[in-house]
Amino acid sequence: MPGHGDPLAFRAAGGAFVPADRREEGLVAALSLSENLALPDPPGRLFLDRRAMRAHAEERLAALGVKASSPAASAGSLSGGNQQKVVLARELADRPVLLVAVHPTRGLDLASAAAVRSLILEACGMGAAALVVTADPDEARLFGAPIRVVTRGRLSAPCVPETPVATLGRLMAGVAP
């Protein structure tokens, strides 16, 4: 995303974004969880409202089932699955209109991946539209929403979520189904 489009305008219009590279783009690993969850608009007029930041972080971490010792722990100290939950906690906090998630479960264990998917579906239940980019046809079917396959820069016609994986695979390979 950096270098393309305008992230600020995207966010001002109600967009939320889960980047592919959570360590480099999703979180500031060296900052604490409460600091990460306070971005991009930290509370406090003159000075940071640390108490509000901590309370917000505790609430979000509990709501999303993040396993962390405390909101003061650094984001980099968490496991990949918990890091991704923190990214979603931040991105979904303001009830986005559109959530764009790129490879949101890549590299996660099965339980974390399932948790991340249900968080995305939960956001959709609350009125958000979600665009999920994945390289895993099995996962694409799990969202129960229309699937489009990108092959060599071209977008396929929408497929129903029940489309067999083999068909999706042929589309991905660029072979006519």
Place this chain on the structure above:
Amino acid sequence: MKAEPLTRRFGIAAVAFAAAVGVLVGLAFLAGASPVDALRALAEGAAGSPAALGETATRATALVLTALGASVAFRAGVLNIGLEGQFLAGAVAAAAIGPLFSASPVAARIALLGAAALAGALWVLPAAWLEMRRGVPEVLSTILLNLVAAAAVSGLVRGALQDPAADYPQSRALEEAVRFAPLASGSRATAAILVALALALLTALVLERTPLGLKLRATGLAPAAARAIGLPSARLRLLTFAASGALAGLAGGLEVAAVTGRLYDPFSAGAGYTGIAAALLGGSNPLAAAASAVLFAGLGAGSSAMQRDTGIPGALATIVPGVLVLAVLAARARRPGNEP
């Protein structure tokens, strides 16, 4: 740069300081003097009397402010190493408008220090523009602007700013009433050092305790994440450039208003570069950087006294800050999040 635990920071500082003292003792041997005498002369020259403390405070003012300028920049991910040029720009501004004032010293000082800070901020703007619009690394542009600033000072004190009553390449002197007066007799120290130390506290407060500071730190620690999260990266970088330049410019203004009273050529003894070293030694933490700057100032004042009393060339003591910085960088190296 990631904030280190305080204990670790002090550990590093202690090891580095021991290394520096060791180097100094070795140098004293090489110079054929007694290391004990050398260290005593150094300590007394740095802090042994009101006059020595005044000398250290006088030298520290510019170093603290340039160290703060470097710290702010490094923490927010801007590699401004042109503090020397911004220092000179501030000195030029102060020397240019300073002699115009004779009455109401408070208003005069505020005006000339404001002009100095503004000049420092303006001097860094070409580098900011080149980096943000043309992708020119600020490491190159800021250091090149140092050379431009030094040449400009050289030209100005022989041209537009030259004192018409003197043959030397120097500007007109500020009125005595406008210049900062010593706080106490028997010491050169003026209120300038208090201004610098107050700004160290303010800088630390802004970086660590305000919403803006958190945004700046996030931008410096993870530029890609900051952009993706929705921080106004371009605006934050521009602000960082300007604040860093303003601090260095203020250092130049205070040097004229509190120490030299005028501009001459060459004007700077490298305050901008030593400030960078102090920022590195302090891990870009404003308070630690300011403490490092005072330490370097003390070494400078002490080494002059050491040369006078023991005959050890004072230049040898200038090796010490270099050793300190290298020792600290070596101790910190290869720890994730520890850059630059």
